[in-house]
Structure formats: C-alpha cells, structure tokens
Amino acid sequence: MxxxxxxxxxxxxxxxxxxxxxxxxxxxxxxxxxxxxxxxxxxxxxxxxxxxxxxxxxxxxxxxxxxxxxxxxxxxxxxxxxxxxxxxxxxxxxxxxxxxxxxxxxxxxxxxxxxxxxxxxxxxxxxxxxxxxxxxxxxxxxxxxxxxxxxxxxxxxxxxxxxxxxxxxxxxxxxxxxxxxxxxxxxxxxxxxxxxxxxxxxGSYYSKVYTFTCDDPEGWGNTYGDSPIPSSHSAARAPGADAALFTMFSLTKTTQDSMLPQAGGWSLSEAILSAGQATADNQPAGLAQIQYSWRCPCLAEADAVLAVLDRNAELAAAASHCTVSTRWVARNRxxxxxxxxxxxxxxxxxxxxxxxxxxxxxxxxxxxxxxxxxxxxxxxxxxxxxxxxxxxxxxxxxxxxxxxxxxxxxxxxxxxxxxxxxxxxxxxxxxxxxxxxxxxxxxxxxxxxxxxxxxxxxxxxxxxxxxxxxxxxxxxxxxxxxxxxxxxxxxxxxxRGSVAPLLPAGFSAPIDFRWPEYIGEGEERRWWIPVSEEPWNTAAGQ
Known part of the structure; x- marks a missing residue:
C-alpha cells in the first residue's frame, strides 16, 4: 500500500x-x-x-x-x-x-x-x-x-x-x-x-429484454379436419411462450462458451420476468420474458454476444410457434x-x-x-x-x-x-x-x-x-x-474513436416492465412477490 x-x-x-x-x-x-x-x-x-x-x-x-x-x-x-x-x-x-x-x-x-x-x-x-x-x-x-x-x-x-x-x-x-x-x-x-x-x-454493459408471445396457438397444427374439439386441443398443445423462453435459455447456455474467448473478464447473466400465468388451465403460455445482461471489455465483444442472443431468440421463437420482440434496458460505452x-x-x-x-x-x-x-x-x-x-x-x-x-x-x-x-x-x-x-x-x-x-x-x-x-x-x-x-x-x-451514444436520442427508460417492487405503506408495506416463507437457518455460515 x-x-x-x-x-x-x-x-x-x-x-x-x-x-x-x-x-x-x-x-x-x-x-x-x-x-x-x-x-x-x-x-x-x-x-x-x-x-x-x-x-x-x-x-x-x-x-x-x-x-x-x-x-x-x-x-x-x-x-x-x-x-x-x-x-x-x-x-x-x-x-x-x-x-x-x-x-x-x-x-x-x-x-x-x-x-x-x-x-x-x-x-x-x-x-x-x-x-x-x-x-x-x-x-x-x-x-x-x-x-x-x-x-x-x-x-x-x-x-x-x-x-x-x-x-x-x-x-x-x-x-x-x-x-x-x-x-x-x-x-x-x-x-x-x-x-x-x-x-x-x-467496460461496456448491455441489457436487453426478449419478449415471446404466442398469439395464435390454433395455428400450431390441426390434424382432425373440421372437428372443433380436437382442433382446440391442438391449440392447447402449441409449445407456447414458456417453451420459447426455455429454448432460448438452454440454447444460450449451450452457445455461451462459443460467444467469446474465456478471457478478459466478460460475463453474461439472465433474469426471467414474471408473466402471471400460474393459475392457467391447459392453454399454452401466451407471454414470457427473459432479460439478458452482459459485461464486456469492449464494444466489439459486446456486439458479438448480442448477435448470438438475437439469433438464439429468433430460433427459439420459430421452434415454439411464437413471435419475439425486444427492448433495450441499457447500452453503455x-x-x-x-x-x-x-x-x-x-x-x-x-x-x-x-x-x-x-x-x-x-x-x-x-x-x-x-x-x-x-x-x-x-x-x-x-x-x-x-x-x-x-x-x-x-x-x-x-x-x-x-x-x-x-x-x-x-x-x-x-x-x-x-x-x-x-x-x-x-x-x-x-x-x-x-x-x-x-x-x-x-x-x-x-x-x-x-x-x-x-x-x-x-x-x-x-x-x-x-x-x-x-x-x-x-x-x-x-x-x-x-x-x-x-x-x-x-x-x-x-x-478512443469518438464513439456516439449507442441508443437513439428518443430512447425511453423501460419503466413499464413489471419490475419487482413493494406494495402498501407504513406497517402494511410488503414485498409483492409471493413466496413460501421458510425460516433461515441461522447456524454458522448458513
């Protein structure tokens, strides 16, 4: 020192x-x-x-x-x-x-x-x-x-x-x-x-939300002619948005080692956002969202990761009878x-x-x-x-x-x-x-x-x-x-190349997503995510 x-x-x-x-x-x-x-x-x-x-x-x-x-x-x-x-x-x-x-x-x-x-x-x-x-x-x-x-x-x-x-x-x-x-x-x-x-x-930080939607599950495939009952069940068997999210999640895990060399301290993390379909019947999930965030030493590496993620999202959507849209959360120089x-x-x-x-x-x-x-x-x-x-x-x-x-x-x-x-x-x-x-x-x-x-x-x-x-x-x-x-x-x-801002001048903060938050005030203030509260193990090191 x-x-x-x-x-x-x-x-x-x-x-x-x-x-x-x-x-x-x-x-x-x-x-x-x-x-x-x-x-x-x-x-x-x-x-x-x-x-x-x-x-x-x-x-x-x-x-x-x-x-x-x-x-x-x-x-x-x-x-x-x-x-x-x-x-x-x-x-x-x-x-x-x-x-x-x-x-x-x-x-x-x-x-x-x-x-x-x-x-x-x-x-x-x-x-x-x-x-x-x-x-x-x-x-x-x-x-x-x-x-x-x-x-x-x-x-x-x-x-x-x-x-x-x-x-x-x-x-x-x-x-x-x-x-x-x-x-x-x-x-x-x-x-x-x-x-x-x-x-x-x-270094640079990129964060992007991928939204998968399954708006026409009935188009997945109907092999029962004009009968409405099996037709509706064909719709229920459409893979749906959850399948798209899982496909992107697993595909990205599979391809992560190939995105960039394992040097320089780059990292990639994901967060699954809430879609609120926990009490649905046998309908395919209509909405699922996953946020990817990655840290890279330089913009070229950050863009290389972006290219793989975008490609994985398109493949996941195509495989799951969904469409995909994206929103930036952050993109920094x-x-x-x-x-x-x-x-x-x-x-x-x-x-x-x-x-x-x-x-x-x-x-x-x-x-x-x-x-x-x-x-x-x-x-x-x-x-x-x-x-x-x-x-x-x-x-x-x-x-x-x-x-x-x-x-x-x-x-x-x-x-x-x-x-x-x-x-x-x-x-x-x-x-x-x-x-x-x-x-x-x-x-x-x-x-x-x-x-x-x-x-x-x-x-x-x-x-x-x-x-x-x-x-x-x-x-x-x-x-x-x-x-x-x-x-x-x-x-x-x-x-350093006089790098311009990486997002358009009209970019707005993505405040409208269902980010976690508290509800209520005073003594009624509570954390909104429902969880099964199990006591912490307070033993040493736990």
Missing part, C-alpha cells in the same frame, strides 16, 4: 467543509439509515427519491423531479451567490437488490416485518448517495462562507443495478455543459479500495480516463485518509465472524480497508491480471458519463472482514449487514464526504486544472 504526504490544497476552504461534515455526523448517520432501511429496487425507488428531493430543496437546491421521464430520477442545481462559475456534477444512487433483505445485525435475519426475499443494499448504494450528498452540501457551506463562485449539479440515478438511468440522462442533455463529474462507489475489491481509477476504467481529474481525486483521498474503524466496530466485526463460524480476530477487518494505494500503483496491480491489449475491465454505468465531461472515478473502502487461515468464505449477508450498521459504515460516509467536498472545491478554484482536464478529455475521445 502507498505511503503519502500530499500537501492539502485550499486548507481554509476545506477546513470549513470538513468541519461541516464533522458537525453533521449524527445527521448523516440517520440519513443513511433511512435510505438503507427503505431498500427499494430498480425503477421503483419512490420513497428514496422523494427523500432526496425534499432534502435537497431544504438545503437550497432547485430540483426537477422525474427527470428525463424517469419517475424515480431527479436533477438538482445550486448556484453560488458569488456567481455561476464552473459546473461540477455529482450524483446519488439508491436502488437495492431483490433477494438480499438483511437487518443491520450481527446475525443473518431479514429486516423487521420484511420477507427475506425483499431487497437489500448490498453495495451499498445507500452509502454511495449519502457520502456524495454530504460532500456537495459541505462544499456548498464552504462556497457560501468564502464567497466562491460555482454551480453544483446533483442528479438522482435510479436503477444502477441494470445500468438504466445514466444513458437516459445523457441522451436528454443533463450532462451537457459540465466542467467535471465526480463518480464514487464504496468498494472492497483489492487493489481498488482507497484510490482513484487511472487508465483502466469500466466503455469508460475513458482523465489523469488530470484523477490526480485531483487522489490528492483529496490522501489528505483525508482511509476510513478508520473504532474498537466498537471491531467488536461488531468479531460478533459477525462468530456468526459465520470463523474464529474471531483482534482486528476482524481486512487491513487494506484502512490503507491507501495510489492510482498508479492500483493500476499496476490491476493490469497484472489483464491482457496487455485490454483497455477496460468489468462494468458500471458511470462510464457513459465519462463521454460528456472529464470524470473522476474513485473508491473508498467499505467494511470487509479479513480472511482466516482456512480461507473460509464469508456469506453475503455479513457484508450487507455491515453496510447498515452505523459503527461499521459511518466511517466510510464521513471520510468520503470530506474527499468529495475537497474535490469539488479544488475543481472550482482552479480554472487551469479544468482547462487541462478538458483538453485531455477531448484528446482521449478522439483516441
């Missing part, structure tokens, strides 16, 4: 901003708990979005609700009394993942009153949003106190788990006329723990680097330092280790979570695992933003348990739980809020840095 003694730029401004963060710790913790407990899934983050809109307005921002036609998105703006100055954008994410409902507890258990199949903040996006919000509000405090011109732009980005909103905001012009963008994520994957991205940014703003990020990361966990947090970590069947350690957290690594050192470590020709790795939808303005992408560590000598794998609930326990997650929020505030203030007070970043940005776009 990197030892650093980077001097603090603009110490007066930053002391004001950091003082605001320190003074707001209790409030920030409560804010985070609110979003973490709401745990709303993609495209259905109604209460989370409303909370951000209300809070931003209370702090003087002008807020557009439902930006770019997305009900759970927003776009907020505040301009300093000293003048508009440079325009710096940050953002919140607040979607959670179905099937990951976990209480802020040292044992495996769902949140009170919730199905264990309800969503939970696994990343956690709850901390992502509150951290960046803290940074922008702290920067605003310093701008007002020190008469600094500038405009703060802050967007609400729903559905990050399907990379849904940023491409739509971009197409609608919400990222136009910006001087810089700050993108943040809590992280646990070494070596990208407390650092900024340097050269190897995230690979990210491009900007060393100028990455250096600004690193200077502020180094000035603040990595999140530091208290002895009380360590006690909680040890209790979770016991619940997971691991011998508790004096320091239960991975040492890298409290250490810094420079962007250059992190880049070198990352490149050890990648082919020399590979320009991008894994995926995240901030990459679409990186084509609109110079973009910082940085990480701070989230609490992560240290491995034991036996290499025991911790269950996913353990990390999710620590993302909701104040003692373990608040240090990440406080440190990150200070870093974000520092980045904003450094960018606003250095026109030379912004000019250098813009020149590098324009040159890098040309070097």
């Amino acid at each position: 990197t030892e650093t003694t980077v001097p603090v730029k603009n110490p007066g401004l930053k002391n004001t901003a950091w003082g605001w963060v320190d003074g707001a710790q209790e409030q920030l913790s409560a804010w985070h708990t609110t979003i973490w407990e709401l745990a709303e899934p993609a495209w259905r983050e109604y209460e989370s979005c409303a909370w951000y809109v209300k809070t931003l307005r209370e702090h003087g921002f002008t807020v557009e609700e439902g930006s770019a036609g997305m009900p759970t998105a927003f776009a907020a703006e505040w301009t300093s009394p000293a003048g508009p100055g440079a325009r710096i954008l940050g953002y919140a994410e607040y979607d959670a993942i179905p099937g990951n409902c976990q209480a802020a507890s040292t044992k495996r258990e769902p949140r009170i009153g919730m199905s264990r199949f309800a969503p939970g903040h696994t990343d956690p996006h709850s901390a992502l949003g509150i951290s960046t919000l803290a940074g922008f509000l702290a920067a605003k405090e310093a701008m007002e106190a020190h008469n600094i011109p500038g405009t703060l732009v802050y967007t609400g980005e729903p559905a990050e788990k399907v990379q849904g909103s940023k491409v739509v905001h971009g197409l609608r012009g919400y990222y136009d006329n910006l001087d810089a963008i700050i993108s943040y994520h809590p992280f646990y994957m070494m070596p990208l723990c407390n650092t900024a991205r340097w050269d190897t940014h995230c 690979p990210g491009i680097a900007n060393h100028t703003v990455a250096q600004v990020a690193w200077e502020n990361i180094a000035a603040v330092g990595a999140p530091q966990l208290s002895e009380r947090a360590r006690e909680i970590g040890r209790d979770i280790q016991i619940s997971c069947g691991v011998e508790p350690m004096e320091n239960p957290f991975h040492p890298a979570t409290e250490q810094l690594i420079s962007p250059q050192d992190a880049e070198a470590e990352l490149r050890r695992h990648l082919p020399a020709t590979q320009l991008n790795w894994t995926s995240d939808d901030y990459v679409e933003m990186s084509w609109y303005a110079p973009t910082i992408r940085f990480y701070t560590a989230r609490p992560t348990l240290a491995p034991d000598g036996n290499g025991t794998a911790y269950p996913g609930w353990a990390m999710t739980a620590m993302g909701g326990i104040p003692e373990t997650i608040d240090p990440t929020i406080i440190a990150t809020g200070k870093m974000v505030a520092g980045m904003v203030l450094d960018l606003l007070t250095s026109p030379e840095t912004l000019a250098e970043a813009k020149a590098e940005f324009e040159a890098e776009k040309i070097r």
